[in-house]
Amino acid sequence: MKVIIGFEIHEQLATKTKLYCDSPTNYREVEPNTNVCEVCTGMPGAKPYPMNQDAIDAAIEIALMLNCEIVRDPIYIQRKHYDYPDLPSGYQRTSLPIGIKGELNGVGIWEVHLEEDPGKYDPLSGKVDYNRSGVPLVEIVTAPDMHSPEEARSFLRELTKVLHYTGKVRPEGGTMRMDTNISLEGGARVEIKNINSVKGAYRALKFEIARQKNLRKRGIIVKRETRAFLETQMITRSMRTKETAEDYRYIPDPDIPPLLITEEKIKQIKSLMPEAPHLKLSRFMEQYGLSRDDAWAITSEIDMADAFEEVAKLYGKPGPAASFFRHIVKKVLGYNDLSFRESGLSGKAIAELLSLRDSGKITDAGAEQVVRTLVKQPGDVRRIIEKKRLIRIDEDHVLEKAVKEVLEENPGAVKDYKSGKAEAMNFIIGKVMAKTRGRADPKVVRKLLIKELG
């Protein structure tokens, strides 16, 4: 049964000030209701400032990165009315599309808008914090071009990557919010709200597809409705039927002149735009001779891609460097659930580490241990090697002793090896590596073992 999925995605823009006033946007670090003024709290008679130019530029850049056409007609700012305590003026300002007809990874991008974030309402305490009110958001509306939760997830990951490449969204992440439309072929469309992460979207879609298939199996017609995703319970639940487009009573905001984007502006933004991830990927393959898989892994995050280029320059061997990034750096980051940017790693440190490894001062395992230390906080590579005593063991008698001990401690594996089980050798090497805390060269260990075992 064909599944049809589309998204409406909101991401905060990393501007210093809000969209229609000069209140700061760093609402996370301050007390509630301190980064506010009469505009963003909707005081009677308060007039918006001219639209924040940085936010406009960011929205244009994002639309261009998503391969959109930029709208050259006057773009009106609409008032979208609804009543909720987080919206002091009773309407949210949302632009008509700035970009249209885009595409990313085979998924159509219908529209890119600029909007303002509402405040934060806590229904439990009844308190509202307006620090977030008026923070600029980019809204991205996709075509219903995805057909499984897996496809949806890989699109969202790619989109996240592109947004972070622009440097125009909050680098710390976690500010993406989305609604998704989902239907089974021939069935009604269900909208799911309140999704706050890629993982959440995947889970909500999984659940909702199962729910709709189940209803259909039992001969029940799926209703067109809006459901809320309850992340803690991993289910979707019917919401009070929300307003339709008519209920929002859209009107052009009389206080704000329509936006006009000039050809010159588009040219200027294009000239300053970062390389798109897919272009960087092809360049890395061409310029550094990397495999597609290596280039893909390294360009997954712009900070990692930049660090790789620094390593390629300082260390000089892009092939081995790429392999180290893909197999060691990415693995350790994944294990610690950190991005490159959040980690203490740098291109300079990795270049130094690789040179020390090549000169034989440390082993591959030792290099990985340094990475494990560095991801948690930046540090001096040589000092870490000394402090953690990771210098490679070259004294034969030390290694021979370790080998003998391991053989004595693992008679079963020795027996297996002697009876023809070649894989027992790897087990024994692993034990020697563990005993030497990764400071032995596995090739030397293998030689010693073969000598010992005959």
Ligand SMILES: [Zn+2]
């Ligand atoms: Zn304000």
